[in-house]
Every structure is written in C-alpha cells, then in structure tokens.
Amino acid sequence: MKYVVLMASLPPLGTLFEAATPPISRIRLESRLALLEAADRQTLERIANLIAWSAQPLERSDAAFVAEAHRFLATNPSPTLRRLVTQRLEMRTIVAALRRRRRGEAKPPAGEVWGFGEWVGLIERHWSAPTFQLEGIFPWVRQARELLEKDDLIGFERLQFSVVWAMLNRLGEGHHFDFEALIIYLARWSLVSRWSGYKAESAVVRFRELVDAGLGSHRELFAGASQ
Amino acid sequence: MTNDTSILVLGWIGIYAPVALAAIGASIGCTTAGQAAIGAMMEVSSGYGRFVGLSALPSSMSIYGIVVMFILNRAVTPANSGGLFGIGLLSGLAFLMAGIYQGLCCASAISGSKSKPEIFGLSLAPAAIVEGFAVFAFVFALVAAGGIPR
Numbered sequence A: 001m002k003y004v005v006l007m008a009s010l011p012p013l014g015t016l017f018e019a020a021t022p023p024i025s026r027i028r029l030e031s032r033l034a035l036l037e038a039a040d041r042q043t044l045e046r047i048a049n050l051i052a053w054s055a056q057p058l059e060r061s062d063a064a065f066v067a068e069a070h071r072f073l074a075t076n077p078s079p080t081l082r083r084l085v086t087q088r089l090e091m092r093t094i095v096a097a098l099r100r101r102r103r104g105e106a107k108p109p110a111g112e113v114w115g116f117g118e119w120v121g122l123i124e125r126h127w128s129a130p131t132f133q134l135e136g137i138f139p140w141v142r143q144a145r146e147l148l149e150k151d152d153l154i155g156f157e158r159l160q161f162s163v164v165w166a167m168l169n170r171l172g173e174g175h176h177f178d179f180e181a182l183i184i185y186l187a188r189w190s191l192v193s194r195w196s197g198y199k200a201e202s203a204v205v206r207f208r209e210l211v212d213a214g215l216g217s218h219r220e221l222f223a224g225a226s227q
Numbered sequence B: 001m002t003n004d005t006s007i008l009v010l011g012w013i014g015i016y017a018p019v020a021l022a023a024i025g026a027s028i029g030c031t032t033a034g035q036a037a038i039g040a041m042m043e044v045s046s047g048y049g050r051f052v053g054l055s056a057l058p059s060s061m062s063i064y065g066i067v068v069m070f071i072l073n074r075a076v077t078p079a080n081s082g083g084l085f086g087i088g089l090l091s092g093l094a095f096l097m098a099g100i101y102q103g104l105c106c107a108s109a110i111s112g113s114k115s116k117p118e119i120f121g122l123s124l125a126p127a128a129i130v131e132g133f134a135v136f137a138f139v140f141a142l143v144a145a146g147g148i149p150r
Helices: A004-008 A028-035 A038-051 A062-075 A079-101 A120-125 A141-149 A153-171 A179-196 A200-226 B003-043 B046-056 B056-070 B082-115 B117-123 B125-145
Strands: none
Touching: A004 A179, A004 B003, A004 B082, A028 A179, A038 A079, A038 A179, A062 A079, A062 B125, A079 A120, A079 A141, A079 A153, A079 A179, A079 B082, A120 B117, A141 A153, A153 A179, B003 B046, B003 B056, B046 B056, B046 B082, B056 B125, B082 B117, B082 B125, B117 B125
C-alpha cells in the first residue's frame, strides 16, 4: 500500500517510439523517488546496476557482473523482479554473442565468463548457427541477426527496445501499486528516455566520457604529448 | 466455559462482526484510494475535489455493516446464536473484502483519470460494480436475518 502515492503521482508513459520527451523529467522523477524507504532505494540501485547500461562501470569485469547478478537473484524475494533481471541479462547475452560473431569471432569466448543465464551453453555449442538455435525460444533473434548483417544499427536498437518493452508489459500484468510496478515503470521510463534522447550531441558527450574513463591516469600523458 | 456460553459468544460475535469487519475494509479501502488521490494531486494542478471524493467511496461499507448490526441486534439465545454468527460473520467478510478491493478500483480510477480527465466517469465503473456486490451481500443479509428467531 505504501507505493500507491508514488505510483499515482507518475504520469502514463504512452507508447515507446512516439514520445518526443519523457512525460516526466529525470529531476522530477528522482524527487518522487525520495518517497521510497532506504531498503527499497537500495534494491532499486542494485537492479539499476544490473540492467542499466549507464550504471555499468568500465572497470567491472563480466565475471564480477554475473556474480553480482547471481547474488541479487539469490536474495531478492520477488519472482517478478528476478524474472525481470534474468530476462534482461539473457537478452543482453544473446545480443553480445551476435555482436561478437559479427565482429569476426569465429569461436565462442573460451576460459572466461562472458554471458549470463541458461542459454550460454547452447549458444557456445551452436556458435556458427545463424540464430544459435534460439529462434524457437526467442523469435526476435533471427530479425536481430539480419539487421546486424545489414549494418542497420538503428533498426537493431529499435528491435531491442521493442522486445524489452513487450517483456516489461508482460511482467507488469497484475502489478499496479506495488514495488514491482514501480521498477517496471522506471525500466519503461528509461527506454522512453533513452530513445527520445538519442541525439548526435549526446552521443559525442558520452563517447568522450567513455574515452576519458578508458584513458584514466594516462590522460595527462596524452595531454602533455599534444602540447 | 459451558457449551451454552460458547454458543452465546458466537451470537455476540455475529452481531458485532458486520460493523467491525466493514470498518476495517472501509479503512483500508479509503487509505488506498486516499493515497492515490494524494499522488494524483502531486501531478495535476486542478480537479482535486473529485479525487478526494472518490477516495471516500469505500466508506459505504461501514454504513452497510452498521445497518446489518442493527438488524441482527437482539437478545442472544442458544436458539439464534448460530444464525447471528453465520450471517454476521459472512456479511462482515463480504464488506471487508469489498472495501479493500473497491479501494484498489478507486485508486486505479484516480491514477488513470488524472492524465485523462475524460475517462473519469467510465473509470468509476469497476468500483460501482464492486459496490453492487456489497449491496447484494447487504440486502440478502437483511432478508436472511428475518428468519432468525428473536
């Protein structure tokens, strides 16, 4: 019952690709989230650390990431939230495999943790199959592969957003005024925000941030060399 | 406690159960809908009155409970205790659950109509239907109470 005020104060998000801007700004959303208790904020941060790209530190290894995901799944009591994290990470694993193969990796990564979920073994065994034999379970994989083959990266991104949006709609059934409903709302808001915010300027800023983070302590060295 | 005393206790529980359980249901329902009204008022800049008014809808369960209690209220005897207990407890449970779920219906109506005011009237339909079920429980509790010996 404690989430009723918060959920009722959030505007409907509408459909994914139509909004020019999110119906609620990040600042206002964060001010509303101040209504959450500390334990809920902590859970929210753990989920965000697992499923939000912007929350991924570059220095964290895939193995550490997967270990954190398993810790979350072992401790969170909500089946819906566990399914949310599991399905997002499994989808990310498949996308990672498609991208790896696209950039020329003829064999699956050996001796390292590179994916999450029950499909990793199947993907490794069927690395050379067009859809890793997964299209019966994930029908979108075939289309994703075709889009990657055509270098249609915008279409590829759009497809991923559509799949995640549909997944969130399914997970949200039966949840209206509870914590699961809030997490699903935030995940959907994140999609709307990211899609409506795709701009060349933002991409350049993000690229610079990544380069700066990658250079780390070597930045001064390069700065000195350029003078 | 003798058997007769135990039976009389059941009768007294039956008399007070409708109002007690209905009050609990109405409290929970009004709290849920009221919280939704507060949340909606954070988002909109007008139309507060109808949100608050709608959040009070589950309070009708208390009224039904009070009326059933008055109808059942009589001298408790071993002959009428069973009837009082059955009708009182079950009608009270019906009001309790109707109050809780009507509160959720009202909360959804408030949440939905805050950004689409034109659906306000239609969004009341689920709460009205739940109210209808509570009225069934209320009316037939009165009818059944007519057969309990005084």
